[in-house]
Amino acid sequence: MTAQSHDVDVIVAGAGVAGLSAAVALSQAGARVMLLERRPYIGGRAYSYQHPALEETIDSQHVVVGCCTNLIELAQQAGMADSFRWYDELIFMEPNGQRSLLKPGPLPAPMHQTLSFLRAPMLSLEDKASVAAGLLRFLRGFPQDDAESFASWLKRTGQTERSIRHFWEPVVIGALNDNFESCSVKYAGKVFHESFLRSPQAGLLGIPAAPLTEFFSPIAALAERSGVDVRLKSGVDAIAQTADGRWQVRSNGNEYVADSLVLATDVRQSHNLLATLPASEAEKQQRQEAYERFVPSPITTIHLWYDRDVTGVDHAVLLDTRIQWVFTKSRIRRWPEERGSYQELVISASWPELEMGREAILASALREFETFFPAARQAKLLKSGVLKEARATFSVTPGLDRFRPQQKTQWSGLYLAGDWTATEWPSTMEGAVRSGRLAAGEVVGERRRFMAPELPATGLMKLF
Template identity: 75%
Template sequence: MSPLPHSDVIVIGAGLAGLSAAAALSKTGAQVKLFERRPYIGGRAYSYDHPALAETIDSQHVVLGCCTNLLDLAQQTGMSETIRWYDELIFLEPNGNRTPLKPGSLPAPMHQMASFLGAPMLRLADKATIATGLMQFLRGFPHDDSESFASWLKRTRQTDRAIRHFWEPVVIGALNDTFERCSLKYAGKVFHESFLRSPEAGRLGVPAAPLSDFFAPIASLAVRSGVDLRLKAGLESLQQMADGRWSLQVAGETHTGNAVVLACDFKQTRALLKSLPAAEEEHVRLDAAFDAFVPAPITTVHLWFDRDVTGMDHAVLLDTRIQWVFTKSRIRRWPESRGSYCELVISASWPELEMGREEILSSALAEFEMFFPAVRQAKLLKSGVLKEARATFSVTPGLDRYRLQQTTQWPGLFLAGDWTATEWPSTMEGAVRSGRLAAGAVVGDRMRFMAAELPATGLMKFL
């Protein structure tokens, strides 16, 4: 079969990384093809129509104010109109205690001091150790990722209650793993950016649409800019030709391009790179790098009731397997007559991978009722359990030296994906950054498409 028309750049994978790379490159006037093996965009941040439930479900993702590249893309595409913004985080205890953390009138980094000092979920000794710990992140976070967050908690003598009611819900919710498997660098980054840098940096944004619908404007922008987007088009093989161009077999067709961006997960990328010619020591190096990545699971429980049972849009749940509850019917502004839709998020859910649906559901409902007794009077109309075994990767201590750069040893071949070297953990922001960094590498200017970081405010400007 003769090659189809030649492209300047071919991007493999229409997750956030691939969409971001394609959208950036199309602005330069490059002819870009974007292939996705699935029938939908978004990669791991996707939604789908559940046939048995007749509902569209996804695993809830959130964005923070410090996610400047994702928000820049949202502004360009119109996605920002479907983000609900919240300045308050509510922590709930099973005994009914409610702790709202929100900015006050004091300048950063003291903007949450009033609500923090009045937090019933913490005792005075807990607050003292937390304050001492946060002070270590005022000027930033460690550049070295070799120490675990567990080691830091022990070293700074954090109290048990401080760990359970502050450090644990934030770190496990943000990084999706246990303290032993999270490096201090990325845990510190979470607290520096979301609690200290500025009130705006810590704002919580929740997409008010199913994820595939939420990200659809990125694909629309790319297509309007000339990107040839094709779904159900999986990459079967790639090879570099004698003239330096790349030849790819995609869905039974041959395509050629000057450059290729592999915006796949680390498992698929590993298989593709191993198919390319390289010195034995290079393959050994790549194997060591990919072996260092550990996928981490998230389990979500989806509940539809005949009425509102929470009275709030979202909350952090303490002393339970459930880290978050999102009342998606409220976030999406459903009319009351439509009932209530709640999603319960269980991060780092290795135990749940071994459990059956009914066991997960009954356990989650029992815990949910402890926080929201109105569940007992409501009628559960339907329910679903979604397990994502490879939802994120773990930012284990020492992982940075294995995270691959966007450029490779093969001229014209580039990598994107939240797992590449972005200086961010496994997040939507990390994925967008990787795509933009890869696009910059393609045009020879790595930072060309990157948005500016959110500036510090208040006293943080002087640190």
């Protein structure tokens, strides 16, 4: 084992979105930072890769909304603000071809989508009244207690069957990647308060216009320009606190020492590393109990390449089907027409698909896709692929908040980052950035120092 004598203030373990945001914040604040990542690429779970058989770069689609202020600010710092394609409308499609368009109109928030909502054929007048009554409950905010499930809330507030299928379900499952029983009202309510009520800008939909590893590369470049020593293929094997209170990290046979250590690894690796540190039996049992409360939730994506455009839309929400969302990546990425069309179909909370083979998933997805987009039957399918991500996110189950750890730990100089830590956000890229910035704030002794301001309410929402 080789001891390294690098003069480092902070080691950040993990170059996912959380680790990158922590490293950038600390380095820009004047700290000497080393960033260790076990993979040969940055981005963590938000990654893309070259599929060897397809000879195409694929990933699982991630989106941003306007209220993701920390991720957007980080992108601006990295000079990549133009890497998002921004949309102010959502298209809901039914199998019969009927479309509903939700978009801001001339009325002030929270009524800015009212006119398009009233015209939406996906809901009857009774359904719309049910949805409106439900949204009013989130007008002043959302519950700060996460004990109640969204399934319980839907039943308690008397939501109609069609309003659940055509409004609440596609939004909640798409945003939180789970079913109603496994989502707390706190985080479902946050989605509706922030994205549908607070302001038109807060609800803007941003879609990365490049594969995710390429998309996040400017942030890695920003880290390096800021002085971060980025080391790929350098996984953290063990951590220990030295006699003088510093932190020793073992990585690939080398040892590094720093005053502070930020573990920006996933919940499983973080738990395993923390389990090696001195603690009482009660503390170890408490950490084990907390770890077991984190339930991973899968996403399955189906990738289709056609010889022509078959959708005519950049993205759409599909109703009454297994596929929740369609992204026409060739349109989002502004491909020339002669290059053909690339579709990504997203199945959130895809536990059944984990047990299915590729051909069964593909056959089912093609049947459903062609129901909504009949033009696909006349086009030539050039390539297809299926990507299963078993641990894409974690479930924001009722009662989970008390098990999500703070960024500052019981060990002096040791901090945690990751979307699974206490951020007041669900498992999202914004939650990951916030966790990294909060951890960086704890390192310098000012928890919220690096946090971007929230978007202000507009219109009548200023009164609440």
